[in-house]
Amino acid sequence: MRDQHPAPDSSARRLSTRETAELLGVKPETVYAYVSRGQLSSRREPGGRASTFDAAEVAALARRNRRESAGGSGSGGGDLSVRTRITLIDGDRYYYRGVDATELATHHSYEEVAEWLWTGRMERGVTFAAPKATVSVARRAVDALPEHTTPTDRLRVATIAAAAEDPLRFDLSEEAVLGTARVLIPTLVAALPQQHRRGPDDGPLAHRLWRRLTGIEPTDAALRVLDTALALLVDHDLAASTLAVRVAASARAHAYAAVSAGLGALEGPLHGASSGLAHRLLVDVLDQGTAVPVIADELRAGRRIPGLGHRLYRGEDPRARVLFDLLEDIPRAEPALLAARDIVATTARHAPLHANVDLALAVFTASCGMPATAGETIFAVARTAGWIAHTLEEYGERPLRMRPSGHYVGPRPPQPLPE
Numbered sequence: 001m002r003d004q005h006p007a008p009d010s011s012a013r014r015l016s017t018r019e020t021a022e023l024l025g026v027k028p029e030t031v032y033a034y035v036s037r038g039q040l041s042s043r044r045e046p047g048g049r050a051s052t053f054d055a056a057e058v059a060a061l062a063r064r065n066r067r068e069s070a071g072g073s074g075s076g077g078g079d080l081s082v083r084t085r086i087t088l089i090d091g092d093r094y095y096y097r098g099v100d101a102t103e104l105a106t107h108h109s110y111e112e113v114a115e116w117l118w119t120g121r122m123e124r125g126v127t128f129a130a131p132k133a134t135v136s137v138a139r140r141a142v143d144a145l146p147e148h149t150t151p152t153d154r155l156r157v158a159t160i161a162a163a164a165e166d167p168l169r170f171d172l173s174e175e176a177v178l179g180t181a182r183v184l185i186p187t188l189v190a191a192l193p194q195q196h197r198r199g200p201d202d203g204p205l206a207h208r209l210w211r212r213l214t215g216i217e218p219t220d221a222a223l224r225v226l227d228t229a230l231a232l233l234v235d236h237d238l239a240a241s242t243l244a245v246r247v248a249a250s251a252r253a254h255a256y257a258a259v260s261a262g263l264g265a266l267e268g269p270l271h272g273a274s275s276g277l278a279h280r281l282l283v284d285v286l287d288q289g290t291a292v293p294v295i296a297d298e299l300r301a302g303r304r305i306p307g308l309g310h311r312l313y314r315g316e317d318p319r320a321r322v323l324f325d326l327l328e329d330i331p332r333a334e335p336a337l338l339a340a341r342d343i344v345a346t347t348a349r350h351a352p353l354h355a356n357v358d359l360a361l362a363v364f365t366a367s368c369g370m371p372a373t374a375g376e377t378i379f380a381v382a383r384t385a386g387w388i389a390h391t392l393e394e395y396g397e398r399p400l401r402m403r404p405s406g407h408y409v410g411p412r413p414p415q416p417l418p419e
Contacts, residue, residue: 014045014052023062030407034061082246083397086117086389087235092315096235102322105231110205113231114185114385118178118392128205130187137165138191151192151377152267156260158191159184163256170254172395180255181388188381206230209381216369221329225364226378228326232319232357233379235386237312241265241272245387249394250402258391259384266380275375278307278362282339286366291342305347307340307359316354323360333367 020040021028031053034040039061042051088095096104096113097120104113108122115123141161142154162184163169168176189205192212201208206227210218213226235242241262248261266272284294298305310317324340327333340363344355361375394402 013055014043015055015058016052017050020053020058023058024065025062030405082238082243084237084390084393086386086393087237089237089312092313093318094236101232101234102318105228106322108231110227110230110234110382110385113234114181114388117234117385117389118181127203128182128186129202130183130190134162134165134183134187135190137161138187142191142193150267151373152263152272152380154192155188155377155380156263158188159256159260159263161191162187163254163260166256169256172252172254174392174395177255177388177392177395181385184256184259184388185381185384188384192377205381209378213365213371213374213377214369219330221326222368225323225326225330229319229323229361229364229378230382232322233382235383235389239271239383240268241383242387242390246390246394247402249391250397250400252395252399255388255391259387262383262387263380266376266383272376272379272383274306275358275361275365275379276372278358279365279372279375281306281343282336282359282362282366283372285339285343286335291339291346295343295346299350305343305353307356307362308344308347308353309351310354310356313354313356317356317360319357320355320360323357323364324355327360327363327367330367333363336363336367339363 015023017028017031020031024031024034031040032042035042035051040053040057042053044051085097087101088098094101096117099116104116108116108124109126111126111128112123115121115126138158138161141157145154145157166180166183169180171177186205186208189209189212190201192209194211195213195215196211196217201211204223204227206223207218209230210223210226218226238246241264244265245258245262248258253261269277281294281298285291288294295305324337327337340355340359343359344353347353358375361378364370365372365374365378
């Protein structure tokens with residue numbers, strides 16, 4: 001039905017910055033980002049102090065923004081939200097392609113969950129293997145690093161080495177990227193120094209990774225915890241590292257480079273390294289025999305308690321809940337489980353925080369003779385599959401859409417040339 005009220009002629013109408021911002025649904029300062037990108041033109045009226053904008057041009061831009069937000073394509077600046085079909089976090093649960101992620105992780109291997117995330121198909125019994133030449137190059141690169149190198153450093157170097165070995169890495173087709181993923185993930189594991197020399201270096205990825213984390217002989221229950229942890233950590237929506245991956249993929253970086261971007265963000269103490277902090281806290285509590293003095297020291301120093309709370313969950317992190325249940329089947333994990341419960345109960349006296357996956361990983365790593373950095377390694381290897389899924393998804397979007405404009409707050413030009 002046609003509009004019964006004719007639209008006013010806005011061809012000559014000018015809008016203030018505030019009016020323009022209201023129509024576009026942005027902050028006033030963001031209006032000038034549209035000007036800098038050539039999407040809006042501004043004009044300073046005679047005798048006026050502020051710029052004005054053509055109403056028709058603003059209205060057209062507003063319509064274009066609404067179309068893009070609804071799923072259309074176009075040229076323009078950076079998107080403020082990211083459409084994704086990969087992971088949904090809803091309440092205190094999360095889902096991979098609509099399926100409960102904790103159910104997937106407890107009923108399927110890491111490799112099967114990774115394939116589900118990539119393709120939406122369940123490939124039962126799938127395993128990943130890497131060519132000997134790729135593994136050899138990655139191992140030589142990692143072996144050349146100093147002993148104090150962090151796990152994430154080793155994985156990043158292995159990623160770069162594997163990329164250098166692959167002359168077809170610039171093929172961004174889905175088939176090629178999936179082939180890269182199935183080679184890169186086992187290469188990352190194979191490139192890590194071995195702590196346990198016995199056993200074949202094939203089979204399920206969790207079995208191969210175990211040998212890089214500890215010299216203790218694994219039990220079936222312990223291997224199940226590791227495999228489930230990998231599957232639970234495959235993806236978690238737009239974490240900092242995942243956003244870095246999507247920015248790289250938006251610029252059409254190849255898959256190895258996108259993973260390398262994720263590893264760079266992961267190394268921050270507020271992201272992938274958090275499990276190591278929880279591990280050290282847990283060991284201190286085990287040494288002291290009680291959490292009270294350890295928590296008191298952390299609070300006195302003004303530090304947040306690692307392993308507790310998550311910005312996306314009000315209750316307990318569902319990943320932690322699954323791992324704690326599985327750890328009950330490992331007798332040697334009982335002291336660490338009791339220490340973790342003591343940490344939660346002690347902290348709850350002043351802050352109602354629940355355990356997160358970092359604390360659950362800490363119980364696992366501390367009770368299985370693994371170093372504090374083992375959780376970081378598990379996290380990085382697991383999340384590589386999620387990064388590949390987001391890379392593929394981003395390749396299907398408009399190139400360079402992840403291009404926000406800075407809000408400049410420095411001196412206004414023109415400034416005199418420095419002496």
